[in-house]
Amino acid sequence: MMTATRVEAFSNESVAMSNVTDEQRKSEGSRGGLRTRISASWTAVVVAALVLVLLVIFIAQNTQHSSVNFLWLHGGAPTSVVLLIAAAAGALIVVIVGIARILQLRRAASSHSEP
Numbered sequence: 001m002m003t004a005t006r007v008e009a010f011s012n013e014s015v016a017m018s019n020v021t022d023e024q025r026k027s028e029g030s031r032g033g034l035r036t037r038i039s040a041s042w043t044a045v046v047v048a049a050l051v052l053v054l055l056v057i058f059i060a061q062n063t064q065h066s067s068v069n070f071l072w073l074h075g076g077a078p079t080s081v082v083l084l085i086a087a088a089a090g091a092l093i094v095v096i097v098g099i100a101r102i103l104q105l106r107r108a109a110s111s112h113s114e115p
Helices: 004-032 035-063 077-113
Strands: 065-070 071-077
Touching: 035 077, 065 077, 071 077
Parallel strands: none
Antiparallel strands: 065 071
């Protein structure tokens, strides 16, 4: 059977150990590179530049002409342009659905937080 002082000593010891672990993590993080908003922005810029290069290669390789028929509209454009427009339309649909879901969750959260 443990007494109250032994329980306090044990809990203080475990808190001290967790603090040492946190300090070690902080020092390891600073040696490996600090993760800030600016570093995240630069990472996003580099990834966007790589995607842009791949996009330019894609456009350069897909210059053959394609005919497009949509409902009553008929036309023609390079294959790469047709595919990029289709991808942009799909991304727009995903964004619209995502915004609708976020607004739905915000309304639900605000209705639960009011007394």
